[in-house]
Amino acid sequence: MTLSAKSVETGIAPVLIENSPVARNVVIPRRHPGRFLAVVILGIVVLQVLQAVVANPNFHWDIYLTYLFAPQVIRGVGWTLLLTVVAMSVAITVAGLLVILRDRDNPVLRGLAYAWVWFFRGTPIYTQLLFWGLFAVLFPTLSLTIPFGPQIITVETKYILTPALAAILGLGFNESAYLTEIFRAGFNSIDRGQAEAAQALGMGQSKIWWRILMPQAMRVIIPPTGNEAIGMLKMTSLVLAIPFTLDLTFATNAISNRLYQPIPLLMVAGTWYLAITSVLMVGQYYLERYFGKGVSVHPARAE
Structure with a gap:
């Protein structure tokens, strides 16, 4: 044939x-x-790249393996994770409040929200962290006074604003400006008619937010927020400006300065950052799949 x-x-x-x-x-x-x-x-x-890297004695793989799970490094990993989680929690809380303020009819509240986003998004994060670190120098004492009257209570700033708290506030407030725009975009992607229909059915404002608007907005909010969380993880390396001396970057820098071997300790820090980022990416994938139920369709199944 x-x-x-x-x-x-x-x-x-x-x-x-x-x-x-x-x-x-x-x-x-x-x-x-x-x-x-x-x-x-x-x-x-x-294979050529791997051979060139593994066989290169200048990388000092023995030092890398020695300090990969060193107690000082593991403690730095723990503090880095703690800073990331707490700072992101602060950022998400503040961003949620700012989105609500920008949706109000009060021009003062809207102006406050705009000013917050304008300032923290318009200035470098390193500069902000420097000012948080110098806050106790600029304002040695914090006091509560009666207007044009005597002081009620006075306390030294260094006992309230510790380096850890300064790092959390500096990272969280800066990130809140970016998350505000992400949250606003997520809620603006929802048809306003859905909220009006829910009000016509007698649902309260809080119930409309949690039962109608929030589940739909999360489909748009989760992907960029996951990216911001990964960025926050790596941004914790900048808390040296405060200075905060317990994070992963400071720990590896201290060891490298003692050994005069920066390369293997940089690889140690990079390995841990890569490992944590990989875990966060897996979590982001499952969150996207959870909030995308009933919406996303696999191309093969669509056929």
Whole structure:
């Protein structure tokens, strides 16, 4: 049996079934030799890079393995995670309040929310952390006074604003400005008619937020918020400006300054940051899948 020119071009060959006058078409998969060639080339390049890195004595792999799970490094990992979680919690709380203020009819509250976003988004995070670290120098004491009267209570600032609290407030307030815009975009993506319909049914404002608006907005909010959480993790390395001396970056820098070997300790810090980021990405994936139930459809299933 010979194939027609059209069959050769389309990759569909007619096959005659025994004892059947009907011819069925069998789809012949298209070959992709370029993909195989690209995989081979990529594999060769990866092996070459790995060989160059692993066999290079300048990386000092013995020092890397020695301090990868050192107690000082593990303590720095713990403090970095704590800073990330608490600062993100502060940022999410403040951003939620700012979104509510921007939705109010009161121009003073709206102006306050705009000013907050304008200031913390418009100035560098490192500069903000420097001012938080110098806050006790600029304001040595905090006092509660009666206007044009005597002081009621006075306390030294260094006993209230500790380096840990300064790091949390500096990171959280800066991040809240970005999360405010993310949250606002998420809620603006919802049709206003849904809230009006819920009000017509007699639902309260709080119930409308939690039962109608929030689940739909989370589909838009979760992906960029996950990226911001990963950015917050790496931004904790800047708390040296306060200075906060318990995070992962400070711990590895202290060891490298003692050993005069910065490369292996940089790889130790990078390994831990990469590992934590990978866990956060997995969590973000499951959150997106949870809040995207009934909306996202797999392309193969859609066919």
